Amino acid sequence: MIPAGARVHFVGIGGAGMSAIASVLIARGYAVSGSDLRESEITRRLRAAGARIQIGHAPEHVEPGQVVVISRAVPEANVEVQMARRSGVQVLHRAEMLGSLMEGMRSIAIVGTHGKTTTTSMIARVLERAGRDPTVLIGGEVDDFGGNARAGHGEDLVAEVDESDGSLLRVAPQIAVVTNIDATDHLDYYGSIEQVLETFGRFLTRLPADGLAVVCADAAAGGTLVAGLRGSGGARAVTYGLAPESDYAGRILEMAGFRTAFEVRRGRDLLGTVTLSVPGEYNVQNALGALAVGLELGVPFASAADSLMTFRSVQRRFTVRGEVGGVLVVDDYAHNPTKVRALLQATRRCWPQSRIIAVFQPHRYSRTQTVGPQFADAFDPAHEVIVTELYAADEPSVPGIDAGIIVRAVRARRPVQYIADAAQVVAALAERVGPGDLVLTIGAGDVWKIGDGLLASLRARAAGVQEHG
Structure with a gap:
């Protein structure tokens, strides 16, 4: 401490x-x-x-x-x-300091290669709306409390924990939520999916005997982690997901635009229906994780469902940047093949009448080198694809590693356009978009600026038309 x-x-x-x-x-x-x-x-x-x-x-x-x-x-x-x-x-x-903050509190740590930021935000909202006044630490900006942290006065601490460098082993929460384990993520540090699984398994063994593991059953590795924990005689484990055998199982009833409705069962008991204002199957999974935590902590289902109904997404998680002339512009942080594929599948399912134009900015030389070819089919749900110049973040350039790796992989399956310069991307989009189109800027860098530039261009054009009309 x-x-x-x-x-x-x-x-x-x-x-x-x-x-x-x-x-x-x-x-x-x-x-x-x-x-x-x-x-x-x-x-x-x-x-x-x-x-x-x-x-x-x-x-x-x-x-x-x-x-x-x-x-x-x-x-x-x-x-x-x-x-x-x-x-x-x-x-x-950083993780040691987080572990220090957890001392003396009922700590809930959310880990996973994707879904953890939104799941953390949802858990925080469920507990806050139930009057528990939690302390919250999140890796994204949350509109609900105007930042990425909330200092509460209750006994609960909800924290998104980074697994990318193995530092999750420096914290010992009372409750651990595992959202997913992606075989394509963090291989620059771990080297293999087997090492990733081993680290997650060790993390769950750090739970106290009276602790709780809440694991997504839809993840391929979820069953392995739960079986390992139960076999070791460690903390209790419950599962959630769309798989019918999950302890907290969801079934999607409706997906249309920003409206998603699903029912929830605990065992054979139908708990009720939840309606979200964020799209996508993956957000149903995130919500099920939040429901599982809330219900295990004694939050009534009705309270948790009401909290999620008014949940607003974390910034850069399917964030609407604007709409001009019937062209909807959305931005998302997705940056690996699995996330991009899930994002575009959800968009296609929720906006079946729209032409979906994906603008992707590759992120980091190391990630592009490791998983670049795996983007080949990630863009299949989109109608048009534009790839921009790679966003290096803090990495030095690597000879032979560039956006071309992804462009070539995608081009082997479908047409794709490579436009390095952001201003040229904006110009190209402005010429081709029309009413009913959905433009999705995708990536962990600054690709959102392209969406904002497109909106500005469309507004200027609309103003010019009105002026000369």
Whole structure:
């Protein structure tokens, strides 16, 4: 446990996970400082909340008596990390600080290669609307509480936990939710799906004897994890999903546009019907995970269902950027083959009359190198596909690795257009879109700017038509 009133310094405070922890610490009265390479909305928000933030890294930012927090994104050669090591200042990994926050609370950790941000948000909403006033830490911006963290006064702490670097083994929650395990994700760190499964299995064994594992049964690895946990005599496990044998089983009744309705059974008992205002089969799975947690904690079904009915999606998770002249522009964070495929399948199913135009921005050299060819059939549900230049994030370029890997894989199955420059993508879209079209910008980088540019172009054109009409 970090002593009350301790001074905590975050190296890379603008990151999603780091800033969420910093927000909760500020609310709890800790003196928080941090540094980041660039100013952002997140750093401005933290500064307004009371954090002392420097742009750029420098040794003098580290002071005696502080606790310094780092993440995998911060190299050991960072000058602030080096100063902390030389000065004997305590250095903690982000997950260790999260584990410290969990102490003394009923902690609920959500892990999984996809679905965890939305599932975490849904669980938070179910508990908050039930009057439990949870503390929440999420890897995305949530409209419900205007950021990625909420400092509550109840006994529950709900946290999205990063599994990408194995640091989930640094936390020991009371309840663990496993949304999914994708064989194409995080292989740059783990090397194989077998190693991913082994790590998730070890994570579940960290649950206390009276703890609870809530596992998605629709995931291919879900049954393996549950069987392993039950075989070890560890914590109790329940499953959720669209598979009929799930402990909390859903059956989709309707999917049309932003309306999705499904019924929920617990064993043979029909609990009722839930209506969501977010589309897609995967959001039904996310909601079932939230329902399972809520019901296991004693939240009445009616309360949980009402909470989910008014749930608004996390930013960059099928976020509507706007609609002009009957052209709907939506943005989504999907960035690996499984997520892209699920996103487009859901869009095609929920908007069957629309022409779906997918604009994809590949993310990271390492991911493109590892799973690029697996994008071949990911875009099959779309009517048209445009691929843009690769978004490197913080990675150096790798010779021979570029967006062409994905373009060639997709082109082997269907037509695809490669347009590197964002402005040219906007121009091309503006020429071809019309009423009833749905343009979906996809990727973990800044591809959303293309959607905004298209909307601006369409508005300008509409204004010009009216002016000359």
